[in-house]
Structure formats: C-alpha cells, structure tokens
Amino acid sequence: MxxxxxxxxxxxxxxxxxxxxxxxxxxxxxxxxxxxxxxxxxxxxxxxxxxxxxxxxxxxxxxxxxxxxxxxxxxxxxxxxxxxxxxxxxxxxxxxxxxxxxxxxxxxxxxxxxxxxxxxxxxxxxxxxxxxGFETPLSLLVLGGMTGSGKTEILHNLQRRRQQILDLEGLAHHKGSAFGAVDNIAQPTTEQFENDLFDAMRVLDPGQTIWIEDESRKIGHVSVPEGLFRQMREALVMRIQVSRQARVTRLCSDYGAVSPEKLGNAVRAISKRLGGERTRIALEAIAAGDYATATHALLDYYDKTYQFGLSKRHPDSIIDLDHASDSPCAIAGALVEKAAKISRNP
The missing domain is CATH 3.40.250.10 (Rhodanese-like domain)
Structure with missing residues (x-):
C-alpha cells in the first residue's frame, strides 16, 4: 500500500x-x-x-x-x-x-x-x-490578581474541579516575571511554545469556559501568539483579592530556596524600573536574609505595574472577587460559582 x-x-x-x-x-x-x-x-x-x-x-x-x-x-x-x-x-x-x-x-x-x-x-x-488555530474564538475567562496571589495554584485547583484551563506559564517553563527563570529550567523556543500551546488547546471545548492566567505578551523569552493574546485582552477578567501579607508569605515560600546571588541578579535586571531606592532596599534585605522586606519593596513596583496594565482594560470587563480565605482551593471554588452566575446572567 x-x-x-x-x-x-x-x-x-x-x-x-x-x-x-x-x-x-x-x-x-x-x-x-x-x-x-x-x-x-x-x-x-x-x-x-x-x-x-x-x-x-x-x-x-x-x-x-x-x-x-x-x-x-x-x-x-x-x-x-x-x-x-x-x-x-x-x-x-x-x-x-x-x-x-x-x-x-x-x-x-x-x-x-x-x-x-x-x-x-x-x-x-x-x-x-x-x-x-490561535484565531479560533475561545470562551476565555482571565484569572487576574496581583503578584503573589497564587494564580497558578488557583488555576490548577480550577482544573481539579473539572474546569478547562490553559497554563501559559507551565508551557513556557517560566513564572512570568524577572524572577521567573531563577530555577534555571530551560524555556522552549517561541515556535515550540506555540506548538505545545496549540496541542493543549486542541483538547479543549472552545464553546465552554477556558480559564487562563492574566499575562503580558512576553513570558520570559517566548511570546503569546497574537490571535490568543488579543482574545485575552478582550475577555472578562476575574480579579482576585488576596491580602498583601499572604502574598509576601507565599512569595517568600516560593523563592526562599533560591540562592541570594540569583535573587540579587534578578533584582539588578529590573533596577532601572525599580528605581535606585527600591533596588538598594531589596538587595540589602536579600543579603541579610530578610526576604520579607525585599518582597515588600518589590511588590511596591509590581503592584503599580499590574494596576497600570489593568487600567488599559475597560472597567466593565473587570469583575472583583473578594473572598474571606487566601486558600487557592477555596478561591477556585468561589470562582466557579461566580462564573456560573455570570453565564446565567450575561
């Protein structure tokens, strides 16, 4: 044959x-x-x-x-x-x-x-x-929230609740910030990232809700395809509110095992955006092993950056979720309930 x-x-x-x-x-x-x-x-x-x-x-x-x-x-x-x-x-x-x-x-x-x-x-x-394929219309819901809110954990908890997700950071092998590559995991090429992303999309039902984390166009050195990124910018954002202290605690836990040298290099990479005073505070705190102080200094910058990016969206496209618990599992449950109400009352 x-x-x-x-x-x-x-x-x-x-x-x-x-x-x-x-x-x-x-x-x-x-x-x-x-x-x-x-x-x-x-x-x-x-x-x-x-x-x-x-x-x-x-x-x-x-x-x-x-x-x-x-x-x-x-x-x-x-x-x-x-x-x-x-x-x-x-x-x-x-x-x-x-x-x-x-x-x-x-x-x-x-x-x-x-x-x-x-x-x-x-x-x-x-x-x-x-x-x-990236031009295919998707029923996206964007998971928003400030740095350290646990969005990736929440995304995986949504998946455990039989929700459809696209984990861009997982596919990109990067956590999406200047500190996203400190664990030295090699990123794929942008071309391979696109192939892997499309492969993940193919098994999803485009007519049903797909949760995706709020990201900038660049994740490390790979780029989100234009067709998908455009849809992300036009989709509803479910913004979670997590306390500052909970975010600091989570980030200290996530990066506590990383060497001070690598953390210091990541801070220096964004020093122009941080400004001289915040850079000094962060570097001195890291050198002293005071990761909480360093994290607070960095969040002053990242929070402003996130708010600026969110300000470019139409206010009606942002839905806040205030939840008593900082638990990713509990927040995921509340998000599913909130999304169900939105679908019933578009």
Missing amino acids: SPRPLNPDIFLQQAAQYPVFDVRCPSEYARGHIPGAHNLPLFSDEERHEIGILYKQQGRTCAFMRGLEIVGPLLAEYIVRVRSHTDSRHILIHCWRGGMRSESLSWLLDKAGFRVGLLKGGYKAYRKYVMT
Whole structure:
C-alpha cells in the first residue's frame, strides 16, 4: 500500500494513536516540532547544508544523487530505528514541505511493511495550521490578581474541579516575571511554545469556559501568539483579592530556596524600573536574609505595574472577587460559582 497524504487536521487526529517521525535534520527539529514526534533525520545538519548548496549550484539531479550516496548505506538502519520506537505498523511521517525527504523514507518504510501516513505540505503546512488555530474564538475567562496571589495554584485547583484551563506559564517553563527563570529550567523556543500551546488547546471545548492566567505578551523569552493574546485582552477578567501579607508569605515560600546571588541578579535586571531606592532596599534585605522586606519593596513596583496594565482594560470587563480565605482551593471554588452566575446572567 502506497503512503497516504494527510491534511494537517487528519494527521494530528491520527497522531493521537500512531507515532510521528520527523525526518528533518536535528537543528530543524530542535527549533520546533510536533509535540511527541520522534526525530528520524534523513540527513545531519551539515549534510542538509551540503545538499542545499548542490541543489542551487548544480541542480536537482546532482543533489539527489548526493543524497542517495549518504542515505543508501543506512536504509536498513532507518527501519531498525523506527522499530525501536514503536511496535505499531501504522506510522506517520513528515519533513519540511512534504518533499523528497519524507517521500523517500515513507517509500522505504512502506516496502518494509509499514502503513505510512504523510503530512501533506509537511511541517510548513502544520505551522500554518497552528497559527490559524490561535484565531479560533475561545470562551476565555482571565484569572487576574496581583503578584503573589497564587494564580497558578488557583488555576490548577480550577482544573481539579473539572474546569478547562490553559497554563501559559507551565508551557513556557517560566513564572512570568524577572524572577521567573531563577530555577534555571530551560524555556522552549517561541515556535515550540506555540506548538505545545496549540496541542493543549486542541483538547479543549472552545464553546465552554477556558480559564487562563492574566499575562503580558512576553513570558520570559517566548511570546503569546497574537490571535490568543488579543482574545485575552478582550475577555472578562476575574480579579482576585488576596491580602498583601499572604502574598509576601507565599512569595517568600516560593523563592526562599533560591540562592541570594540569583535573587540579587534578578533584582539588578529590573533596577532601572525599580528605581535606585527600591533596588538598594531589596538587595540589602536579600543579603541579610530578610526576604520579607525585599518582597515588600518589590511588590511596591509590581503592584503599580499590574494596576497600570489593568487600567488599559475597560472597567466593565473587570469583575472583583473578594473572598474571606487566601486558600487557592477555596478561591477556585468561589470562582466557579461566580462564573456560573455570570453565564446565567450575561
């Protein structure tokens, strides 16, 4: 049976059941790939560069013959590598544009007894499908609140209550402030962040409420896609009110294990925005191990910044939730009740 070309939507539906093999070179895969795909490069980065030059300078036939010289001795190895990843006889393959790399390897694997699905248009078509997907209208409710309010914990508590969520900071591997990278977890590329985000969105019902944390466009070095960010700015904000002391306590707990050197570097990174006096107070307090004083100084800045960002929204789009408890679990329950009342009385 010859390989079957599949449009991106069908390809991704089948990817939920069958393994995906990305035959692009390692650097292409590292920049961004379909979540869960295995890299099965037909060429190394250097070999792909060489073949590209041959194609431009001497034409398709010359480039094709050089490709055969490289790949020919490795044909059996490709089959072994695929079998090492899966017992399935149904597999999915793609390259950059659905051209010679994926067609050649799919032909080989078809002859080896695999039932092969080819991504029509390749990864390039997939990326276009992803970016278009961020324009899909979503029933967003934005979870707002000042720094240290426990929004991420509340978001996860909402999920435990069977609410739909999009955890942007979790997908970005960053906590969304100057201190968001102090735990040294590597962030994905923006391209991979977009792919992972789209993958998370695909399993949600766009017609039902989706909770998402209030974020700026940039989360560390990755960016929220324009289509989604625009919807976030237009959605209702459920602003939670948590006491200043509770926020300080939470932040001291969250960052208490981080070295003073890393915390000091994070403060220095925003010193121009903090101002000289707040920077001095924060750095001296961190050096003395007085994280509460440092946190108060930083919150003076972050609270003003948050209020300024919120002031750009229409007042009618902001709904306050005053709750007696600072518990993320209790706040999540109150948010679900509040959202239900809003849906009944739009």
